[in-house]
Amino acid sequence: MEAAPPLFSFGVVADVQYADAEDGYDFSGCQRRYYRQSLTLLRNAVEAWVAERPPLNFVLQLGDSIDGLNARRGESEGALARVLAVLRRLPVPVHHAWGNHELYNFSRARLAASGLSSRPAGAAAGPPAGACHAYHFSPALPFRVVLLDAYELSTLGREPDSPRYRQSLRLLREKNPNDNLNSPAGLQEPQFVEFNGGFGQAQLDWFNEVLKLSDENQEKVIVTGHLPIHPDASDGVSLAWDYQDALSVMHSHQCVVCFLAGHLHLGGYCLDSHGIHHLTLEGVIETPPESNAFGTIYVYKDKMILKGRGRVSDRVMHF
Template identity: 80%
Template sequence: LPAPAAAMEAAPLVSFGVVADIQYADEEDGCDFWGRRRRYYRHSLRLLRAAVEVWAAEQPPLAFVVQLGDCIDGVNARRGAAEGALERVLAALRRLPVPVHHAWGNHELYNFCRDRLASSGLNSRPAPAPAAGPPAGPPGDCHAYHFSPAPRLRFVLLDGYDLSVLGRDPASPSHRESLRRLRERNPNENLNSPAGLKEPQFVEFNGGFSQTQLDWFDEVLKFSDENQEKVVAMGHLPIHPDASDKVCLAWNYEDALSVIHSHQCVVCFLAGHLHDGGYCLDSHGVHHLTLEGIIETPPESNAFGTIYVYDDKMVLKGRGRISDRVMYF
């Protein structure tokens, strides 16, 4: 048997779908910011619908699907088409009989302010957790939370744009502080340019984790350590340089890694943002999996997967550009 098939002989604890960077727009094909990479704006919705058909037919049924951010493209904002584009993506995902957990990426924030996202179908933060567990999420408008779909298994969704100049009122303290941090490390006139930077992740299309969010994350992982849980963390932005190019990392990715590495429970970090995808097993035994993006996937292919979680491993069954992978822990 091929490795993934052999690894999947027993019933999984839980299975879930994964997809990243759909970036749908009702537009002709375009290019990336640098004019080098083709983007298939209309076809991205067709590929998502095909993924939904596969997920909906999975047996045993999936527990949930993770959408890792950038579900519609920033071009929608320039056309006044953001609301309609978002509704088409959400309508496709509503065909699933299971919950969808949404990370927020830079393209969501090109189209909407954070308040609008919080009142939209992209707000997947659940109701507050029972008093016995860690807080459901950080205080404020941070879109980070955790949930447990099976005993001794916890998922944590992080908000990589908690610190960001995108999606916030320019007069707000958070925007001013984020802009200060960005300009300290990026003197370029174009803040989306990493040219000449020692830390090339400090560009406007990335963001970072506030100390409040990191402290909350640390508290959740402490709870999981104490209760012998395995944790899968996830967010739009990659946090390990060996699973991404340096330009696509979260601003303070090292701070997030430091929290993870101070605990025993985290087995995997899932991310999007880098459309080519990436993978590494880090020095602490944590798998970092960056999913290839649908937006740059040709219409005859696809880019999504299903992950099956077992006591000692996660098995990724990829479709199209996403490869099969077995991640032992």
């Protein structure tokens, strides 16, 4: 008997961090970064997704589409235009998480008016409408996808005289006394560095209400955002500031099956105590030119199957 087809399928890619620049290294000087080559790898991913049969329903771009290097070189707009031109070859919607590198290049207001503002018509926006890049949609019954804004609390991309900037800086300085706010040295909560951010209470309250409705409607929910929210799917530093609060919200409901993130270029995975799969996707930016780092996820009523390419491993995630 022929196996049942998936209910829907979607592409996943993280941390392209494109810049028209020679190769460099990460902050530790250990991991090589292929700035220019990352656009070629994204093209390869798009070509593979376009060839998928049956066609994909959408693609998730998990944040950091262009590198902060572009801001210093005055090339932010051009770099983003080149990345979006590649993604526009897809015949399906692309949903964009916002990461720290988007916010090194652009203000939140500019992102909201850019091609990275991906809330589809009819999708329910997060709080308060227009300010928070969070929304949810249903690709197929009984599933829902929730995209969270992991930098709603952040100093990045905000005017220094804005209330949210001051609130975020105050919280950061309370938790991180280091002169360099990007250093986790000596911190009890090492996620409190400036290149991370938080969801904030208003967004988590909204998220809780979304999950409450999904419980009532017996839906299964896939959650996504740039920052991981489980230490076992991360390195202990690359986490949302308020990851424990986000986990508490998810664990108070029955409906969440998976959390997809980027940010940590080495990737990560764990199945948590409540049966939620936490998948942190490997970053394109640190992928050698002869390899790749993307995947396609096929969703069935009882599982998700990840078909990975290059550095991204195949994985079966049962509900």
